[in-house]
Amino acid sequence: MEKISRKYIPNKFGDKFSIIKESRSFKEFYSLWENTKNKKPFMLGRLRVVITNFCNLNCAYCFNEGVKKNANFINPADLDFILKSINRKIKDIKITGGEPLLHPQIKEVIDICCKYKNTSITTNGLLLKKFTAVLNKSKIDYIRLTLDRPYFENFRGGMIDSNKFNLIKGGIKSMAKPVAVNMVITKNNINDIDNMITFCENMGIKKLSLISLIKFNKYIDSVYVSPLKIEEKLNKMSNSHKVVSNSRKSYQLKNIIVDLVWQYCTLGCNICKTDGFIRVTTDNKFKYCLGEKTEISFKKELNDRDSKGLMNKFDNAISKLGDFSN
Ligand SMILES: C[S@@+](CC[C@H](N)C(=O)[O-])C[C@H]1O[C@@H](n2cnc3c(N)ncnc32)[C@H](O)[C@@H]1O
Ligand code: SF4
Numbered sequence: 001m002e003k004i005s006r007k008y009i010p011n012k013f014g015d016k017f018s019i020i021k022e023s024r025s026f027k028e029f030y031s032l033w034e035n036t037k038n039k040k041p042f043m044l045g046r047l048r049v050v051i052t053n054f055c056n057l058n059c060a061y062c063f064n065e066g067v068k069k070n071a072n073f074i075n076p077a078d079l080d081f082i083l084k085s086i087n088r089k090i091k092d093i094k095i096t097g098g099e100p101l102l103h104p105q106i107k108e109v110i111d112i113c114c115k116y117k118n119t120s121i122t123t124n125g126l127l128l129k130k131f132t133a134v135l136n137k138s139k140i141d142y143i144r145l146t147l148d149r150p151y152f153e154n155f156r157g158g159m160i161d162s163n164k165f166n167l168i169k170g171g172i173k174s175m176a177k178p179v180a181v182n183m184v185i186t187k188n189n190i191n192d193i194d195n196m197i198t199f200c201e202n203m204g205i206k207k208l209s210l211i212s213l214i215k216f217n218k219y220i221d222s223v224y225v226s227p228l229k230i231e232e233k234l235n236k237m238s239n240s241h242k243v244v245s246n247s248r249k250s251y252q253l254k255n256i257i258v259d260l261v262w263q264y265c266t267l268g269c270n271i272c273k274t275d276g277f278i279r280v281t282t283d284n285k286f287k288y289c290l291g292e293k294t295e296i297s298f299k300k301e302l303n304d305r306d307s308k309g310l311m312n313k314f315d316n317a318i319s320k321l322g323d324f325s326n
Contacts, residue, residue: 044091045278045318047117049074051109052098053282057124059156060219061184064098072282076108078302082280083116085310089318091276093119094144101127107134114139122146122182124156126164128171135177142178144209149183149192150199172203180207185230186223193233193258200256209259210234227262234260278317286317 053064054071083090093113101123103109113119121135122144128135135143145168148156152165160168172179183189183196193210200208212227213220231249234241238251251258279287284299296317301309 044276045086045089045314046091046276047093048096048277048279049079049093049113050096050098050279050281051079051100051103051106054102055097055099055124056102056126057099057156057159059159061186061213061217061223063214063216073103073105074109074280074282076105076112078284079109080112080115081302081305081307082298082310083112085307086314087116089311089314090117093117095119095121097122099124099127101131106131107138110134110138110140120144125168125171129167129174132171132174135175140177142180143175144180144182145172146182146184147196147199148186149189150196154188169203172205178207179203179205180209181205182209182211184211184213185225186213187225188223190225190230190233194237197253197256197258201254206255207257207259209261211261227260230260231262234258278314286314288317 051074052072054073055062055064083093093116095109095113097103100106100109100121110119110121118141119139120142121140123146125145125147128143128145147168148154152160152162181196181200183193185193189196196208200206210230212230213224215221215224234249234251234253238253240251242250248262249260251260277288279285281287284297284302286296286298288294296313298310298313300306301313
């Protein structure tokens with residue numbers, strides 16, 4: 001099959017596509033693009049609320065949700081006002097960071113999000129045990145835990161020793177809420193997928209998402225594994241899958257649902273926009289994918305407590321979802 005290469009990329013994408021190194025067959029990619037291009041803008045946004053850019057780890061591959069790493073925490077009263085203003089136009093909420101469990105008012109933040117929409121939280125798990133009661137008593141739907149591998153050696157580039165790994169495992173065991181695992185696939189852990197599935201089974205985890213890397217630094221180049229390779233591996237492990245969205249395929253392996261999250265171009269392809277994700281940052285902006293430069297600041301509206309103005313800004317952000325013209 002013909003593979004996509006730079007010369008096939010429609011001009012409209014311009015330099016945004018220069019980072020594509022490999023993709024699916026040209027035919028498949030092109031039909032996906034056509035499909036995306038003709039889609040009506042999303043009416044409902046799927047919010048990723050970056051409640052802090054502060055973290056207790058420093059993973060070499062971390063894109064930090066495209067925000068600077070200096071400590072900054074979303075103010076709960078501001079968050080409440082933002083969500084109240086745009087509630088009608090959001091489908092669900094993911095709380096993320098940085099490490100969200102480092103937020104000094106995490107309980108309040110979770111309660112606020114849950115008041116408005118179905119909410120999940122993504123964490124590196126180091127503080128899961130500490131916040132067991134807060135999470136279990138909250139209305140949060142599920143916890144998404146990022147694990148590189150099912151054992152501690154070289155876990156997150158050697159930042160986790162056996163004590164910390166046991167702490168994470170203890171946290172998982174104490175969770176009354178469902179836990180899903182994110183495993184970012186690199187050359188270092190691609191052969192651990194099988195073991196991770198067994199780990200999930202043993203820990204009572206039902207869902208594993210294999211995340212292909214978004215490339216943005218030299219370290220990632222050195223450990224990068226193409227999503228095609230991950231897909232090949234999964235196809236060998238299972239003979240059927242479901243297409244969940246433009247960026248996601250889902251396999252049933254043993255008793256675990258295993259998703260492959262495909263970063264198409266790795267930066268700026270816009271396909272992720274068709275999945276409807278919009279980030280809310282700690283510096284009061286709406287943002288899309290990390291390669292997309294557009295930022296819509298709502299600082300003034302927030303300071304003035306101008307709910308209508310904030311809604312207009314969000315409408316503006318939503319109207320660009322699925323839009324390939326900019
Ligand atoms: C930025 S982290 C924030 C939440 C939390 N600190 C954690 O690690 O789960 C959110 C997710 O993005 C993933 N991630 C970070 N850098 C990435 C990259 N370059 N490509 C793909 N996923 C990445 C992380 O592994 C994690 O699952
Ligand atoms: S724990 Fe999460 S936010 Fe922190 S450095 Fe790692 S991926 Fe980034």
